[in-house]
Amino acid sequence: MAWIKHVRSAIKLILVVLAVLLSLFLVHQCFLPILAFVFPSLGSTFFDLGVYGLYPTQQYISFDLLGPQARRVRWDDRCDNGYLLMTPNGPSVERPGPMMLDAKGELVWMSDDFGATANLKVQRYKGEDYLTLWSGEKAATSGKGVYFMIDSTYQVVRMVSAMGKDLFGDLHEFKITESGTALLSIYNTTTADLRGMGRGRGANGWIVDNLFQEIDLETGELLFQWSAAANFNPMETYMTNPFGGYWESIPFDFYHLNSIDKDSQGNYLISSRHFHHVTCISPAGEILWILGGRDNQFEDLSEGRATDFRWQHDARWVSEEEGILTLFDNQKAGPLHSDAAASRAMFIKLDIPNRTAELVQSMESLQGILASSQGSVQVLPDSEHTFVGWGSAAAYSEYDQAGEMLCETHLGASWFYWFERFKSYRTTKTFTWRGNPKSPPQAKIEDASLFVSWNGATEVAYWALEASRDEASSEIAVGAQTEDLRSQRWENIDIIPKAGFEGAFDLPSLPSSERPFTHYRVAALDKEHAILRYSDPIGYDEDSTESSTLMILFKLFLVVGILAGVPLMFKFYRSGQSFRSWSNTQKPVWADWTPPSSYLRRAHRSVPSEWIKMKWTGARRPR
Structure with a gap:
């Protein structure tokens, strides 16, 4: 019969495709590593192809965590100073946590004590430098947790929480101001009328309301709070989510606030990824102006290049006097939202009284990275170099004052950036940190x-x-x-x-x-x-101590044991058992914490956040 013939042809085609894929896999995993060993000059190419892994790491004898293997795509000695701060996470990162590298990508410090972390940077408070970070439970593109301040001995000295019942600090922002206050972001699930969005959404649909707060670190007093839902209509978002808004478990993230800055006049500068705009808000909560997006209020003097940013992050004032701000223009938010070929760092000059905007400078990666999420731009003190973290792509770059690239380094296989196997929400550089650990060498x-x-x-x-x-x-x-x-x-x-x-x-x-x-x-x-x-x-x-001969014999027996054990493992699996019970993957400490009975009545609260509060009760609270 004809249909049997077609089925056979389809099966043959599938088998051929599988054979080709298997051959490519074997070449990638077996033949290319041999070539890399024989021809060391090809190491950089094989690194990018993922031959050494999508996130190559190196082991240490005296330290039990794995450090990265950095590949410098371009190098200039003017980059050879300072320390790099990041928070690695992603499927290829076995034990996520804060990490510090030297300028050439060698490990300086890392810890897995905090579980999922984000936004590591050095900030100054009362004349002293502290490492600050967010720690808690990540949920897709946001988080519920708290913020830690860590001193030069790497001890937690202060924990900062969001103010308000059932509110938790979000991973996107924790900024200490010169006046000793903290700006922090909050993602709060609530209801809203979503009938205007259509597709069956109702008057009591579910959204993520983006809040930000300013808190006095000395007293813990809440000084200011602002809500995106109180100021913007969810129907005006650029984000699409066919499943969002119907259930509390999948709220519609219509605004996505991802950075907060403050100027000398007390006004707040915020970035909304899903509205494609940067907004200035007065101390009274009034919207003073909007740059970009549907409600752009500025005339673009650069033929649209100053206001056409999309899905951006990290809007900051560089010079209030000159009206210059920076931001990281992603130009992508997943496969359904891609607006350009590459992400870029932007310097934009604003004439606020006359409402004009001009693109001063933009910088792209040497590799043409298009980062679908995250990212940061930092103007370095003294040298005025620009340091860019490429977010979901495991890379960072440094540029001189003229915008010419000096250095670019990446920590993952560049051909597989789109897998996001290794990513860091922000990557920043510090020149002031002096670490003196409490523990000995x-x-x-x-x-x-x-x-x-x-x-x-x-x-x-x-x-x-x-x-x-x-x-x-x-x-x-x-x-x-x-x-x-x-x-x-x-x-x-x-x-x-x-x-x-x-x-x-x-x-x-x-x-x-x-x-x-x-x-x-x-x-x-x-x-x-x-x-x-x-x-x-x-x-x-x-x-x-182990002799080389014994080690070789051990490895040989290990290989033989694995080959013999694979059939047994599959037999075990087919018998209805689970591989999960065999896993050695480290769980965070809070995973084994049994919540009190009162917790069961507050199911929407975050287990990790509760654990963090319990774990760090010894940390000095604001006083």
Whole structure:
């Protein structure tokens, strides 16, 4: 019969397609890595193709988290200063959390203590620098949580929450002003009349109302609050969501406020991604002017290029006197909303009295990145360079005053940016942070080498290895500070410059009976060779070292075991069991927290936020 013939042809076609895809996969995973090993010069190309993974990472011996492998697409020595701040998340990030890198992309500090985080940056409060971040439960493109302020020892010293019943801080903004107040965003699900949207939406439809608050950090007093739903009609949004608005579980995010700034007159500058506009709001809550979108009030002197931004983020004043602001123009919000070939950073000059706008400068990525979400623009102090984080694409760039690109780095495979396997809401650069961790440097011996790192320390210039012949020295030294140590028990063995996150010393490979030293420790030294901190002493344990031959045999048996175990795993799966019970994926601490019975009556409250409040009750509250 004819239909049987067509089915057979379709099956053959499907099998051919599957065979081709399988062949490409095997080439990608097996053949290309061999080529990369044989021809190191092709490493950059293979990095972009994802041969090393969509988010390549590197392991450390003395530290249990994975650091990124940065690929510098373009480099200029003028970029070689400061520290980069980001909050990695995405499917390829095993343990998300705040992360700090040096200018060349080497790890400086990271933590997984906070779970899902966003918006890490350095901010100044009462003359001191703090790392600030949002932490909580992410829900698609928003979040419910709180904000932390972390001091130079990486200890939480303050927790800031949104004010009001059942309101939680959103991930998009937490900005400390010069007057000691905090600006923060809130995404609150509520009802609204959505009949004007059609498609069966009713008078009691569900929306996300975007609020922002200004809070006095000293007293905790709520100074100001503004609501998007009270000022704009959801029917005017550019966003489309065929499922949004019908149920409380899928509210319509019609406005999407994603940045808040404040000028010297007390006016607020906010960015709405889904209205394509930047709005200025007075201290009384009145709308003073609107730039971009349907309600644009400015004449564009640049043939439309100053007001045609779409799906933008991070609107900031650069110079009030000159009327210049910056923003990150995404030009995309997913596959259904794409308006240009590339995202860009924009400098826009406003003449507010005459209501004119002019594009001063725009900057694109060397790779032509089109970021469908997130992103940031920062004008660096002193140099006045522009630093751009490309949001959902794992990349960042730096430009000189004339807008010429100096450097561009990415942390993920560029061919797969659209997968958003690694992303950071904002990426910023700081020149003032000085990290002095409370915990000491960590040292570990493996394969006749001693490895050392100090997570978060920024002042280390050298590592100095010391050794002791005295068995009792470790009991004296463990946990002790410099002034408590008996230096005569220790001998200087070696000193190396700090290069990268982890340093390594070669230890003498002698039998234990001939080994002259029993214990080792490492001193972290500053650029003047002054001692910053000692690691705890560790003994040379022969059992902890592994020969290359044993490691090769172990890997061989591991491969054989995997090949033999795969059929058993599938048999287990087919028997009705689940792989989930075998997973080693780390869960956040709050996942095992049992809420009180009162919580069950408030099901819309965020479990992570409740856990965060419980966990950080020791953090100093505003006083």
